[in-house]
Amino acid sequence: xxxxxxxxxxxxxxxxxxxxxxxxxxxxxxxxxxxxxxxxxxxxxxxxxxxxxxxxxxxxxxxxxxxxxxxxxxxxxxxxxxxxxxxxxxxxxxxxxxxxxxxxxxxxxxxxxxxxxxxxxxxxxxxxxxxxxxxxxxxxxxxxxxxxxxxxxxxxxxxxxxxxxxxxxxxxxxxxxxxxxxxxxxxxxxxxxxxxxxxxxxxxxxxxxxxxxxxxxxxxxxxxxxxxxxxxxxxxxxxxxxxxxxxxxxxxxxxxxxxxxxxxxxxxxxxxxxxxxxxxxxxxxxxxxxxxxxxxxxxxxxxxxxxxxxxxxxxxxxxxxxxxxxxxxxxxxxxxxxxxxxxxxxxxxxxxxxxxxxxxxxxxxxxxxxxxxxxxxxxxxxxxxxxxxxxxxxxxxxxxxxxxxxxxxxxxxxxxxxxxxxxxxxxxxxxxxxxxxxxxxxxxxxxxxxxxxxxxxxxxxxxxxxxxxxxxxxxxxxxxxxxxxxxxxxxxxxxxxxxxxxxxxxxxxxxxxxxxxxxxxxxxxxxxxxxxxxxxxxxxxxxxxxxxxx
Numbered sequence: 001x002x003x004x005x006x007x008x009x010x011x012x013x014x015x016x017x018x019x020x021x022x023x024x025x026x027x028x029x030x031x032x033x034x035x036x037x038x039x040x041x042x043x044x045x046x047x048x049x050x051x052x053x054x055x056x057x058x059x060x061x062x063x064x065x066x067x068x069x070x071x072x073x074x075x076x077x078x079x080x081x082x083x084x085x086x087x088x089x090x091x092x093x094x095x096x097x098x099x100x101x102x103x104x105x106x107x108x109x110x111x112x113x114x115x116x117x118x119x120x121x122x123x124x125x126x127x128x129x130x131x132x133x134x135x136x137x138x139x140x141x142x143x144x145x146x147x148x149x150x151x152x153x154x155x156x157x158x159x160x161x162x163x164x165x166x167x168x169x170x171x172x173x174x175x176x177x178x179x180x181x182x183x184x185x186x187x188x189x190x191x192x193x194x195x196x197x198x199x200x201x202x203x204x205x206x207x208x209x210x211x212x213x214x215x216x217x218x219x220x221x222x223x224x225x226x227x228x229x230x231x232x233x234x235x236x237x238x239x240x241x242x243x244x245x246x247x248x249x250x251x252x253x254x255x256x257x258x259x260x261x262x263x264x265x266x267x268x269x270x271x272x273x274x275x276x277x278x279x280x281x282x283x284x285x286x287x288x289x290x291x292x293x294x295x296x297x298x299x300x301x302x303x304x305x306x307x308x309x310x311x312x313x314x315x316x317x318x319x320x321x322x323x324x325x326x327x328x329x330x331x332x333x334x335x336x337x338x339x340x341x342x343x344x345x346x347x348x349x350x351x352x353x354x355x356x357x358x359x360x361x362x363x364x365x366x367x368x369x370x371x372x373x374x375x376x377x378x379x380x381x382x383x384x385x386x387x388x389x390x391x392x393x394x395x396x397x398x399x400x401x402x403x404x405x406x407x408x409x410x411x412x413x414x415x416x417x418x419x420x421x422x423x424x425x426x427x428x429x430x431x432x433x434x435x436x437x438x439x440x441x442x443x444x445x446x447x448x449x450x451x452x453x454x455x456x457x458x459x460x461x462x463x464x465x466x467x468x469x470x471x472x473x474x475x476x477x478x479x480x481x482x483x484x485x486x487x488x489x490x491x492x493x494x495x496x497x498x499x500x501x502x503x504x505x506x507x508x509x510x511x512x513x514x515x516x517x518x519x520x521x522x523x524x525x526x527x528x529x530x531x532x533x534x535x536x537x538x539x540x541x542x543x544x545x546x547x548x549x550x
Contacts, residue, residue: 024053024054024055024058024075024180025053025054025058025075025076025077025179025180025181026051026052026053026054026058026059026061026062026073026075026076026077026180027051027052027053027054027076027077027079027122027126027179027180028049028050028051028062028066028072028076028077028078028079029049029050029079029080029081029089029119029122029123030043030047030048030049030066030078030079030080030081031047031048031049031050031081031086031089031090032046032047032081032082032083032086033047033048033083033086033087033090033096035048036048037090037095037096038095039095039127039130040095041063043066043067044067049063049066050095050123050126051063052122052125052126052129052130052179053077053126053179053180053182054180058073061073062076062078075163077162077163077165077179078161079119079122079161079162081112081115081116081119082112082279082280083279084105084107084273084274084275084276084279085105085111085112085113085115085116085119085273085275085279085280087273088103088105088116088120088273088275089116089119089120089123090123091103091271092117092120092123092124092242092244092246093120093123093124093126093127093242093244094124094127094241094242094244095123095127098271099269100269100270100271101233101243101244101245101269102233102244102245102246102247102262102269102270102271103244103245103246103247103271103272103273104246104247104248104249104258104262104270104271104272104273105117105246105247105248105249105272105273105275106248106249106250106251106262106263106272106273106274106275106306107250107274107275107276107277107279107306108250108251108275108277108281108286108289108303108304108305108306109250109281109289109303109304110280110281110285110286110289111275111276111277111278111279111280111281111306112275112279112280113248113249113275114152114153114156114211114248115156115159116248116275117209117211117246117248118156118157118162118166120246121137121139121177121185121187121207121209122177122179122184122185124137124207124240124242124244125137125177125184125185126184127241127242128206128240128241128242129184131240131241133239133240133241135182135183135184135185136176136177136183136184136185136186137184137185137186137206137207137240138185138186138187138188138204138205138206138207138238139185139186139187139205139206139207139208139209140187140188140190140201140203140205140207140208140209140232140235140236141153141175141187141188141189141190141208141209141210141211142190142192142201142208142209142210142213142224142228142229142232143189143190143191143192143210143211143212143224144191144192144193144212144223144224145191145192145193146172146173146189146190146191147191148191149189149190149191149211150168150172150189152211152212153175153189153211154168154172154175157175165177165178165179172189173188173189174186174187174188174189175187175188175189187209188200188203188205190232192224192225192228198228198231201228201231201232201235202231202235203235204235204237204238205235205236205237205238206236206238206239206240206243207236207240207243207244207245207246208229208232208233208235208236208245208246209245209246209247209248210224210229210232210246210247210248211248211249212248212249212250213229213247213249213258214249214252214253214256214257214258214259223252223256225257226257226261229245229247232245233245247262250302250303250306251301251302251303251305251306251307251308251309252302252308253308253309253310253311254308254309254310254323254467254470254471254474255310255471256308259308260467263308263323264462264464264467264470265462265463265464265467274306274324275306276306277304277305277306286304289303289304290304296312297309297312297315297316298310298311298312298316298475301474301475305322306324307322307323307324307474308323308474309474309475310471310474310475310476311475312475312478312481313478313480313481313493314478314479314480314481314493315478315479315481316474316475316477316478316479317444317447317448317477317478317479317492317501318447318448318450318451318472318473318474318475318477318501319448319451320448320450320451320452320453321450321451321458321473321474322451322456323470323474325451325454325455325456326450326451326456326458326459326460326473327459327460327462327470328459328460328461328462329462330462331461331462331463332363332364332365332459332461334356334363334365334390334391335356335358336391336393336394337393337397338356338357338358339356339357339399339400339401339402340354340355340356340387340391340394340400340401340402341354341355341356341357341362341402341404341507341510341511342354342355342383342401342402342403342404342431342507343355343403343404343405343502343503343504343505343506343507343508344375344378344403344404344405344406344409344421344425344503344506345406345499345500345502345503345506346375346405346406346408346409346421347406347408347499348372348373349369349370349371349372349373349496349499350369350370350373350374350375350377350378350421350499351367351368351369351370351378351499351500351502351503352367352368352378352382352383352503353366353367353469353500353503353504353507354366354367354383354386354387355504355507357511358459359459360455360457361456361457361458361459362450362457362458362459362507362508362511363459363461364458364459364460364461364466364469364504365386365390365461366382366386366461366463366465366466367465367466367468367469367500367503367504368381368382368465368500369468369496369499369500370382371496374421374424375409375421375424375425375428376424376428379424379425379428379429380428383429384428384429395429395430396430399432400430400431401429401430401431401432402431402432402434402510403425403429403431403432403433403434404434404436404506404507404509404510405421405422405425405433405434405435405436405506406421406435406436406502406503406506407435407436407437407438408421409421409422409425409435410422410435422435434510436505436506436509436510437509440490440491442509442513443502443505443506443509446505446508446509446511446512446513447501447504447505447508449512450508450512457508457511457512458473468497468500469500469501469504471497472497472498472500472501473501476496476497476501477492477497477498477501478492478493478497479491479492479493480493
């Protein structure tokens with residue numbers, strides 16, 4: 001009786017396998033792209049689909065169902081991606097030409113960046129097979145530890161839309177993707193928490209992927225080193241149609257090597273895809289994130305907004321600053337002939353920022369801090385060389401330079417009463433000097449009012465020289481706060497991050513004085529003269545004139 005039952009079970013299993021082979025399994029990746037690349041099929045709604053596996057008849061059946069908006073044939077592996085994730089996948093797998101060999105997908109939580117990487121691996125395998133290379137494609141998946149990878153990547157592999165095509169084998173050391181009975185991808189999970197793990201990165205593979213290479217929780221927490229990543233990338237030398245290395249990450253600290261390499265100062269061959277909040281997540285999920293991280297503004301910036309932020313030691317002064325709204329996508333070029341505003345902060349580490357007022361914004365071209373220097377060093381080491389290279393006419397043209405300065409620059413030197421930072425600047429550079437407000441309130445307001453949602457008044461050139469300014473605005477410039485988030489003190493902490501921010505603020509006080517123009521006209525005395533210039537947003541992009549020595 002039991003033997004007959006066993007035979008019946010084996011027969012049923014064989015019948016099921018035969019039926020599955022008869023059906024054939026098709027993989028269909030639906031992408032939102034500006035146009036359907038070669039190798040994909042266009043869909044009526046403007047999207048396109050990459051079809052693989054199965055046979056001609058089964059692929060045609062899936063295509064007809066997608067075109068008609070009908071249910072998919074049984075067993076179809078259907079994966080759908082939104083716009084940014086689709087562009088990431090298309091470049092990763094080789095559907096569209098790309099001169100980048102390393103691609104970063106970064107986003108707030110819940111936007112599907114890890115799923116985009118897995119989709120890219122499937123799409124890559126389909127095109128790898130089409131180009132005549134044998135399966136499986138071997139990917140190296142790198143993380144801070146294998147336990148971490150099992151808890152993150154392993155969960156992503158088990159999502160229901162993959163229909164069980166991914167499996168963890170070999171003691172959860174290897175991820176395997178099987179579609180239509182073919183093993184398309186084999187991906188060893190390699191943790192680099194110890195020396196043997198780094199040694200394993202030397203094994204030859206086709207491609208590499210790392211998930212969360214720089215932890216979102218703060219500097220120096222988990223993640224992997226750039227050396228470890230470089231070792232993994234250098235091991236990607238097996239023949240394939242497209243050798244690529246993928247990184248997926250929440251926004252980390254802006255000091256993280258990943259952020260610097262792809263966002264702050266992009267290196268050759270590196271390209272970033274920033275998936276915006278709401279591309280995949282629901283409003284209810286985003287509201288939950290906002291509630292849960294309400295007391296951790298730095299974590300909310302990284303996990304909820306997708307913006308890099310320093311681990312806060314207090315409360316950020318530049319509340320509302322967003323890299324995506326305040327940093328230009330490409331280096332900014334100054335306009336010769338227009339007025340330059342140079343903000344200068346005095347002290348033992350003087351700082352300066354070079355700006356112009358253009359298109360309703362303050363364009364920041366470059367900035368610098370001179371550690372343990374003086375005003376003369378600031379001029380000779382930074383300001384004069386920059387203007388000689390980028391705008392030499394401003395050094396000689398009357399009215400070409402306006403210096404918005406720290407009011408303490410009028411304080412005489414300890415060495416000579418007749419010498420002050422203000423006088424040193426006047427001797428070394430031709431321009432008009434305007435002293436900024438003494439009180440903190442108008443300086444604070446000039447900065448905070450830059451960050452109106454949807455239209456930042458700041459437009460910062462994305463060059464390495466501005467990195468410290470961006471770090472400062474991103475949270476380095478801060479108020480001291482208690483462990484419970486209560487601000488202590490009335491003014492920001494004076495540290496290395498404050499100098500360049502103060503220099504910028506003096507420019508902003510020139511462009512947007514706290515006291516409106518009419519009220520200032522009605523006032524008299526040196527203080528009214530010091531806190532602002534006769535400047536209207538209507539004159540932006542043109543040289544100011546009249547009444548103030550321009």
